[in-house]
Amino acid sequence: MEELFSKLADCIEFGKIDEVSPYPPNFKGQTGADEITAQVLAKGASAQDVLNNALIPGMEKVGVKFREGTIFVPQVLMSAKAMKTAMVHLKPLLKQGNVKQKGTFVIGTVEGDLHDIGKNLVAMMVEGNGYEVIDMGTDVSVDAFVQQIEKTPDCVVGLSALLTTTMVNMEKIVKNVKEKFPHQKVCIGGAPVNNEFCDKIGADNYSADPQGVVDFLNTLAS
Structure with a gap:
């Protein structure tokens, strides 16, 4: 079983979705995340085992490599597709309540902004690291x-x-949320924002990359 978990983690790390997927070239003809996830579940592994021993380690490596600049958005998206393929097998088990997820993460692009690539990358990375993700979409009030x-x-x-014209809406959202829920944790990210802006508006964390969000959430979950 340990060897299968290792292979599945590699499929997530390198974006091998299934056996017919041509990417990555050096995995051509090999089984992918789809088949291996089904195989380990058939052998008696729990959804928690698959998350802890394969999906989370694989996505952690993706996050670190993306932060270090050794892989780029297209590779991250392929890894996310492989992860989501594996999650198709796990979600029925997750709904049964047999899996302890680390927490719930609500994410959205702020009001007036329709950009979603960065948000989507963060959502994929967070979900792959064992959290329930509620994606509110774009232009969220x-x-x-x-x-x-x-x-x-x-x-x-x-x-x-993503826009300097919409980052001001972050301040409005943080202010309103903190007034209603003083202990609510809020993290921010995007091209125009930084730690200084985070401190100014009273948010709890700024992350320059998806792995930074995962690291922040893990500190809260621990």
Whole structure:
């Protein structure tokens, strides 16, 4: 079983979706995340085992490599596709409540901003590291975030913005959220923001890359 977990982690790290997938070239003709996940579950592995021993280690390596600049967005997207393929097998088991997820992460691009690539990368990386992710989409209003927090009071909120004209809406959202929920954790990210802006608006964390968000969430979950 350990060898299969190792192979599955490699499939996630290098983006091998299934046997017919041509990517990556050096995995051509080999089974991928789809087949191996089905195989380990058939052999009696639990969904928790698959997460802890394969998906999370694989996605952690992807996050570190992306942060270090040794892989780029296309490779991350292939890894995310492999991870999501594996998750198709796990989600019915997750719904049974037999898997202890680390927490809930609510993410959205702020009001007035329709960009979603960065948000999507973060959502994929966080989900692959064992969290339930609620993706609010783009152009998300203050009220929408507040309503979601009321539904999932133990969540951590992630705000994304790509434009200098919309990053100001982060401040509005953080202010309103903190007024209603003083202990609510909010993290921010996106091209125009930085640690200084994070401190100025009263957010709890700024991350320059998806792995930074995972690291922040892990400190809260530990």
